[in-house]
Amino acid sequence: MTVSARSARLERIASPDGRLRIAALDHRDSLRVEWAPDDPDSVDPGTITAFKADVLAGLGTRPSGVMLEPEYSLPGLRAAVPDGVGVIGALEGQGYFDDPAAGNELTWDPADALAAGVDCAKLLVLYRPDRTELAAAQDALITDAVERCHAVELPILVEPVPFDVVDAADRLECVLGAAARCVELGIDLLKAPFPGHTGQSDDEWAEACRRLDDIAGDTPWGTLSWGVDDETFERQLGIACTHGCSGFLVGRAMWRPALDPATRLGRMDEVRARFERFARLADAGRPIVAAA
Numbered sequence: 001m002t003v004s005a006r007s008a009r010l011e012r013i014a015s016p017d018g019r020l021r022i023a024a025l026d027h028r029d030s031l032r033v034e035w036a037p038d039d040p041d042s043v044d045p046g047t048i049t050a051f052k053a054d055v056l057a058g059l060g061t062r063p064s065g066v067m068l069e070p071e072y073s074l075p076g077l078r079a080a081v082p083d084g085v086g087v088i089g090a091l092e093g094q095g096y097f098d099d100p101a102a103g104n105e106l107t108w109d110p111a112d113a114l115a116a117g118v119d120c121a122k123l124l125v126l127y128r129p130d131r132t133e134l135a136a137a138q139d140a141l142i143t144d145a146v147e148r149c150h151a152v153e154l155p156i157l158v159e160p161v162p163f164d165v166v167d168a169a170d171r172l173e174c175v176l177g178a179a180a181r182c183v184e185l186g187i188d189l190l191k192a193p194f195p196g197h198t199g200q201s202d203d204e205w206a207e208a209c210r211r212l213d214d215i216a217g218d219t220p221w222g223t224l225s226w227g228v229d230d231e232t233f234e235r236q237l238g239i240a241c242t243h244g245c246s247g248f249l250v251g252r253a254m255w256r257p258a259l260d261p262a263t264r265l266g267r268m269d270e271v272r273a274r275f276e277r278f279a280r281l282a283d284a285g286r287p288i289v290a291a292a
Contacts, residue, residue: 010155013065013086018287020247026067026090058268075116089118127160129177157189168197190221213244220288225253241285
């Protein structure tokens with residue numbers, strides 16, 4: 001394994017200043033639910049691919065990287081990603097929220113992802129440190145993914161997502177516990193749910209981010225919108241980026257206005273404006289690499 005080659009690929013998903021300004025377009029199950037909550041399987045695959053292609057085109061070179069997947073966007077949309085924008089490819093299959101206790105699995109081999117033009121792999125895992133049997137299985141999955149990615153000099157980010165969260169304390173302990181384990185397993189980048197809970201104060205959010213940053217140590221981390229609205233995410237991101245976060249990997253809080261194909265073109269200005277607001281907040285983040 002050549003660390004420098006892996007590091008060079010990781011740099012491709014960051015802006016020249018070393019911050020993460022990433023558009024998450026790897027949604028599948030959750031995207032179908034946005035269109036057809038009562039019958040998500042009725043959504044035509046072409047509808048999903050067209051949406052991703054339109055958002056890619058609308059954002060242009062604004063993102064430092066984009067998150068895509070092999071079912072609807074890779075390798076088909078690889079050529080639509082502008083030069084200078086890195087590509088993150090999702091390795092995990094879908095359906096994991098149907099039975100969180102069953103865990104999930106790799107459905108895309110890292111070597112195939114690399115061949116499809118991916119600069120960094122991504123693995124989402126449902127994770128609760130207190131569910132010991134599931135946590136052990138997810139640890140094994142992460143370990144396998146890290147080993148297989150590093151064998152082909154591909155960096156990997158891991159996104160541990162809590163479930164069955166009952167309150168602010170539970171959310172924080174889930175996020176911190178999962179982060180600690182992922183870092184121990186040798187990931188290259190952590191995609192962390194914001195550790196603070198809705199309704200808490202800015203000071204409580206800042207302390208939660210400080211604790212997450214202490215656990216992450218030398219492993220860079222970015223945060224995701226986790227389905228919150230754009231104004232809430234803006235507040236979260238501003239606090240996170242002044243407490244060690246390296247930027248964002250944002251999906252629904254950015255692209256939700258573009259869901260309707262009938263109004264998509266007219267609402268892309270709103271999507272771009274949201275992304276640009278988030279991008280400015282990332283200026284305060286900690287670079288994952290030295291600025292170019």
